[in-house]
Amino acid sequence: MILKKEKKYIPQNLEIKWENLEPMFTELENRQINSVTNLEQWLRDRSELEAALEEDFAWRYIRMTCDTTNEELLQSFQYFATEIEPKIAPLNNELNKKLIDNPFKDQLNEEKYFILIRGIKKSLELFREDNIPLQTELQVEAQKYQSITGAMSVFIDDKEYTLEQAAVFLKGIDREKRQQVWEKITFRRLQDKDQLDTLFNHLKTVRHQVALNAGFENFRDYMFQALGRFDYTPHDCYKFHEAIETEIVPILKEQAEKRKAALGLETLKPWDTEVDISGKPALKPFQSGEELIGKSIRCFNNINPDLGEKLNTMREYGLFDVESRKGKAPGGYNYPLAETGAPFIFMNSAGTFRDLTTMVHEGGHAIHTFLTAGLELNDFKHCPSEVAELASMSMELISMDNWNVYFDNEEDLKRAKRDQLVDVLKTLPWVAVVDQFQHWIYTNPDHTTEERTEAWMQIFERFGASFVDWSDHREAEQNLWQKQLHIFEVPFYYIEYGMAQLGAIAVWKNYKENPEKGLQQYLDALKLGYTKTITEIYETAGIKFDFSAAYVKELAAFVKAEMEKI
Structure with missing residues (x-):
């Protein structure tokens, strides 16, 4: 059962309109604070x-992404982005000042409030009044990406499919059919290439101005501060890229050679990367979205009954939208509902194995949301992505021993596990490519579209270009970056997937060695929310926050050994 926390300060049925919000912000700003007890009550x-406010915004975003064609839902989202957030931003800054300047701040429990105070000090450093309209513009403009891509569809055998649905055909054993479908998907994406380039050029220009306004040379350096990256630097990211190139790319090259030999091909083409090398039809772990949800609840229940119960509660409250359809935004996400203490899972399932892994990934995020729901302050739940993605990526691996709920026969189960472990390794070079590309984009802010394309190609080729022959499809290769939603909507949110993937492998290693202890350490880490540093949270999980070449090599060797056991 989901019970919202009892409201003690705001009205029970607060309607999110500015005229209702302003008096509360004014009261918080003007309130007398004469003791540390008063200050803690003010924080609560x-x-x-x-x-x-967060939950109201969440529902506006969720509803808009579930139906990007509904103008009313878009306007509801834009109302919050253009009428509410710009007015709140300067007031939040004043409230941050009130906290930092308060003489009782130093009497707060340092261990409890260290992370919160550190983050607020950083927000004050970065705040600029001039950036409020620019950040509003960025939020509204970035959503155009979903409208453009959500409208993409193709016809196959006279039937219309979303691109997610059409991608299922790329797993088929008929190579000619795969090529036809791949070319249709690619042609459809290229139809909007110029529109997306124009959109991105605008986003890039506005982001650079935000950075200049805040006193930074470029948006990369600004975002490292804005994302609260206290634990590593851009230089560390470059070293991580090098470690992936050195330790992971050779393993994937070896896997690509095995694929080519198994399929009897002279060269791998872009439509040859998803078909199963056994020559068997694509794995079909479920038939419908409802079946996917039901099987996932059973899977989580087998790991730990409390985990299964959490997903079951989401089903009872209608907190899933999982099937692909035209007009729905692409991708998948878990959106925490800050007041309710539960999450909403959104995805575009089409009956594929990838949908299974997306569900357990988002399910890991969902468990994290539930585990942090009881933390005293909302800010304590705002985990950095390096921690949030540890929750989801670890669950992908922990859940594998219970994937028999999705597969009736042992051979399909083995195929699924092998595919998953290859995907775990494949994630790392793609993360490096996307991250390094964004470093280049924002440290070269005056670049042209043509220069950006050239930079993409050089970076993508350095990390193996997915180990396929693009010679007849250069335009498609040049355009691949436009598939990555994060580049448009949440810039620089991507290296975290690589760091968390390493952490997830380490969590899984612990789980394989001692399931009960490994699971408990993982859950204990998630319960911390963001009340400890990233390093401390990883240590609680029984792992290291480390992305050195030596650590990458050690974990890659473990994954490779596990693949050979299957």
Whole structure:
């Protein structure tokens, strides 16, 4: 059962309109704070208001992405982005000042509030009034990516499919059919190439201006501060890229050679990467979205009954939208509902094995949301992505021993596990490519579209270009970056997947060695929310926050050994 926290400060049925919000912000700003007890109550009241605002925004975003064709839903989202957030931003900055300047701040429990205070100090450093309209513009403009891509579809055998649905054909054993479908998908994407380039050029220009306004040379350096990256630097990211190139790319090259030999091909083409090398039809772990949800609940229940119960509660409350359809935004996400204490899972399933892994990935995020719901302040739940993605990527691996709920026969189960472990390794070079590409984009802010294309090609080729022959499809290769939603909507949110993937392998290694202890350490880490540093959270999980070449090599060797056992 889901029970919202009792409201003690804001009205029970607060309607999110500016005229209703302004008096509460004014009261918080003007309130007298004469003791550390008063200050902690002020923090709790502010947190309650923030949670209400976050949940309201969450539902506007969820509804808009579930139907990008509905103008009313788009306008509802844009109302919050253009009418509410710009007015809240300067007031939040004043409230941050009020906290930092308060003489009782130093009497707060340092261990409890260290992360919160550190983050607020950083927000104050970065805040600029001039950036409020620019950040509003960026939020509204970035959503155009979903409208453009959500409208993409192709016809196959006289039937219309979303691109996610059409991609299922790329797993088929008929190579000619795969090529036809791949070319249709690619042609459809290229139809909007110029429109997406124009959109991105605008986003890039506005982002650079935000950085200049805040006193930074470029948006990369600004975002490292804005994302609260206290634990590593851009230089560390470059070293991580090198480690992946050195330790992971050779393993994947070896896997590509095995694929080529198994398929009896002289060269691998872009439509040859998803078909099963056994020559068998694609894995079909479920038939419908409802079946996917039901099987996933059973899978989580087998890991731990409490985990299964959490997903079951989501089903009872209608907190899933999982099937692909035209007009729905692409991708998948888990959106925490700050007041409710539960999440919403959104994805585009089409009956594929990839959908299974997406569900357990988002399910890991969902468990994280539930485990942090009881933390005292809303800010304590705002985990950095390096921690949030550890929750999801670890669950992909932990859940594997219970994938028999999706597959009736042992051979399909083995195929699924092998595919998953190859995907785990494949994630790392793609993360490096996307991250390094964004470093280049924003440290070269005056680049042209043509220069950006050339930079993409050089970076992508360095990491193996997915180990396929693109010689007859250069335009498609040049355009691949446009498939990555994060580049448009959440810039620089991507290296975290690589760091968390390493952490997830380490969590899984612990789980394989001692399931009960490994699972408990993982759950204990998630319960911390963001009340400890990233390093401390990883240590609680029984692992290291480390992305050195030596650590990458050690974990890659473990994955390779596990692949050979299957």
